[in-house]
Every structure is written in C-alpha cells, then in structure tokens.
Amino acid sequence: MLTILSQNFSLVNEWINELRNVDIQHDRMRFRRNMERIGEIAAFEISKGLEYKDVEIQTPLDTIKSREIAVQPVITTILRAGVPLFEGILNYLDRADCGFVAAYRKHDANDYFSIKQDYLTCPSIEGRPLIVADPMLATGASLIEAIKDLLTNGNPTQLHIVAAIASRQGVETIQNAYPEAHIWVGAIDEQLTSKGYITPGLGDAGDLSYGEKLQR
Ligand SMILES: O=P(O)(O)OC[C@H]1O[C@H](OP(=O)(O)OP(=O)(O)O)[C@H](O)[C@@H]1O
Numbered sequence: 001m002l003t004i005l006s007q008n009f010s011l012v013n014e015w016i017n018e019l020r021n022v023d024i025q026h027d028r029m030r031f032r033r034n035m036e037r038i039g040e041i042a043a044f045e046i047s048k049g050l051e052y053k054d055v056e057i058q059t060p061l062d063t064i065k066s067r068e069i070a071v072q073p074v075i076t077t078i079l080r081a082g083v084p085l086f087e088g089i090l091n092y093l094d095r096a097d098c099g100f101v102a103a104y105r106k107h108d109a110n111d112y113f114s115i116k117q118d119y120l121t122c123p124s125i126e127g128r129p130l131i132v133a134d135p136m137l138a139t140g141a142s143l144i145e146a147i148k149d150l151l152t153n154g155n156p157t158q159l160h161i162v163a164a165i166a167s168r169q170g171v172e173t174i175q176n177a178y179p180e181a182h183i184w185v186g187a188i189d190e191q192l193t194s195k196g197y198i199t200p201g202l203g204d205a206g207d208l209s210y211g212e213k214l215q216r
C-alpha cells in the first residue's frame, strides 16, 4: 500500500516546498523541523491503523471508557539523515521503543556505490508494528539492507516505511521486496540521477540537516 501525504493539498506541501527550495533549505533548524513535521503527520496517519484496546480512564470526577494503543510500535531509522524524521514520528508515538541502523554509501573508483551497514541496535519487533523512517527513498538499497537486518529481531504485525521524498523506482523496489509494507511518502519524484540522487529531490538530506560529510 502506498500513501502520498501531499496528495490532498495540505501543510505537508508547504513543508516539502521548503525542504526543496535552495533559498530556504540551508536554514538547518527549519530543514530539520520540516522533516520532523512530516514525521509527525505520518505518525498520526499510521496511528489510525494500529490495534486499540479498551481502557477505563479515571478523571477527577468520574470514570470513562476509552481506547488506547494495544501494542506499542518499534520506530527505527537509518543514521544519520533519518534522525529528524524519526524524531517527528517519536514525538507522536511517544511510548514506542526505538532502534537504529547505521548505513552509508561506499563509493568505488568509478563512483558506483554499495551500502555498508555496520551497526544495528533494536528491541524485539516480534508481534509489534515496525516503522522504518528514511527521509530519501532513492534506489531503496539502504532500506532493503536495513529492513532485512531488522527482521532478524522478530516478525512484526505491520511494516510501515516513512519517507519525505521517494523516487518512483525506489517505491517500486520496496513494493517488490516487501509487498506487505505500507509506504508513506511526502512526495514522489520521477527521476534518479546517475549518482542515485532523487531529482528534482532536495539534495543531500543528511548534509542539509547536519553539515557536509566527508566521502568514505
Ligand atoms: O535509497 P538509497 O539509494 O539507499 O538512498 C537513500 C539513503 O540516502 C539518505 O541518506 P544520506 O545519503 O543523506 O546519508 P547520511 O545519513 O550519511 O547523511 C537516506 O537517508 C537513505 O538512507
């Protein structure tokens, strides 16, 4: 399943415009906050499909029957670009457990790259919804690697992938690899450059959030 969060025009469109706009995107605090806001909206939408249980709430005056999330999700992200989007999801799903994957593109002499993943820490995802936040779903290679390893921590009841901007190719790659996943994207762009950058995209999400990295 695929949901494009900017499809029915809303504030999400403005936040994505600001993420993309070269005259605005270098305001790092605003860039991170816009990523976070997209994460917050995604979390709210995801919350509608979670499992709820009956509870009784004691107010100062009486009790009332209500509902609350039955099984807390596990929210995960890929360091480092994913952190602001992840924070946004956690702002709303604030009782969730969390996990982290470290991955980077390792370039060879011909500028081809492969994904190097060298760290994963995550609670059990057995019987729980799993949410994976990755702001730029470009080729999908990072997500494929990350999810493969995360799934060694158990079988989730639901798999949600949240991205701010995705390429059409990246979405199709994930849909083929994980047909059960619900993909939530801010927007979909049609093209990838020869270096695997989404175009028009927004540039380098990690660098815009935290500063230009040295190539490894
Ligand atoms: O779909 P893919 O082709 O695998 O590319 C997407 C990856 O690129 C982005 O990270 P970025 O390169 O900005 O890394 P950083 O966190 O090291 O800055 C993004 O967060 C993904 O992890």
Ligand SMILES: O=c1cc[nH]c(=O)[nH]1
Pocket (backbone or CB within 6 Å): 081, 136, 138, 196, 197, 198, 199, 201, 202, 203, 204, 205, 206
């Ligand atoms: O377009 C892209 C692709 C990968 N990583 C980014 O930050 N941007």
